[in-house]
Amino acid sequence: xxxxxxxxxxxxxxLWAGAPMTFVRLAGCNAPLEGLACVRxxxxxxxxxxxxxxxxEVEELAGQLGMPRVCLTGGEPLLQAEESVLFSRLLAKHGxxxxxxxxxxxxxxxxxxxxxxxxxxxxxSYAVDSSFRARIDxxxxxxxxxxxxxxxxxxxxxxxxxxxxxxxxxxxxEDTVHSAVDMVLSHPHWRLSLQLxxxxxxx
Ligand code: SF4
Numbered sequence: 015x016x017x018x019x020x021x022x023x024x025x026x027x028x029l030w031a032g033a034p035m036t037f038v039r040l041a042g043c044n045a046p047l048e049g050l051a052c053v054r055x056x057x058x059x060x061x062x063x064x065x066x067x068x069x070x071e072v073e074e075l076a077g078q079l080g081m082p083r084v085c086l087t088g089g090e091p092l093l094q095a096e097e098s099v100l101f102s103r104l105l106a107k108h109g110x111x112x113x114x115x116x117x118x119x120x121x122x123x124x125x126x127x128x129x130x131x132x133x134x135x136x137x138x139s140y141a142v143d144s145s146f147r148a149r150i151d152x153x154x155x156x157x158x159x160x161x162x163x164x165x166x167x168x169x170x171x172x173x174x175x176x177x178x179x180x181x182x183x184x185x186x187x188e189d190t191v192h193s194a195v196d197m198v199l200s201h202p203h204w205r206l207s208l209q210l211x212x213x214x215x216x217x
Contacts, residue, residue, distance in 0.1 A: 015075070015097035016041040018060065018067035018089065022081055026211030028132055028154050028179045030113065036081040037217075038101075041067040043089040048119060051137040055158060055183050061089035072097055076104035083129070085113045092120035102127040115154075118142035122149055133176070140165055142172070150176045154207060157194040158183040163201065181207035 018039045025033045042064030045053050053059075060066060084105060091098055091114065098114075103125075105112045111129035118133040122145040132152040135142050137160040142150075153176045155166050170178060178201070182194040198206045211217065 015070050015072050015094055016067055017070045021217050023211055023216045026209045028152055028207050029177055031210045034081055035083045035085045036079045037085045037087060040088045040091040040094055042093045044093060057184055072100045076101060079110060083111045087115040090117055090120060092116055095123040099123050099126045118146055121145040152177045152179055154179045154181060156181050156183050157190050158186055163197045178204040179207040180204050184209060
């Protein structure tokens with residue numbers, strides 16, 4: 015598995031904000047090739063190169079993790095589908111809950127076992143692969159210049175079982191924060207997500 019970094023921190027985003035987790039950030043992202051507009055505001059461009067980081071034995075990594083929850087993130091972690099399946103099965107054996115953070119463009123591989131699936135669809139299409147219909151817990155929607163509440167409502171109809179987290183773009187300014195707050199106030203079952211780790215100066 016090609017891994018960019020492994021570190022312990024607090025989950026900063028979404029419904030699990032504040033929970034301690036080990037973050038496993040995989041190398042490689044398909045957003046630049048797919049023309050996704052999140053490349054404008056991505057806060058982990060160092061993860062795009064599939065050759066970045068180092069090659070790690072999945073079994074070895076799975077045996078070294080100490081936190082009860084692990085967040086598999088990227089880049090786009092499902093680009094390493096086979097490794098993700100193996101990693102999820104090994105963590106399940108160790109009694110560790112594996113969370114996934116994905117942009118939703120790559121199909122969920124068969125046989126993978128996640129305790130929590132967060133999909134963050136990206137502009138301009140906000141497309142999510144149909145395989146997530148069977149397995150999605152949270153939609154994390156970033157309020158940038160392109161996102162509006164109608165997009166959130168459409169995704170909510172498509173994935174009615176998913177909780178909705180509305181998160182202002184990092185560096186988007188006060189207008190973005192106010193837009194996000196207004197959207198949550200007018201959709202009381204949605205939740206505001208702030209990047210807690212950044213507010214606290216954590217990795
Ligand atoms: S999908 Fe995620 S990691 Fe890739 S460019 Fe977009 S925000 Fe960055």
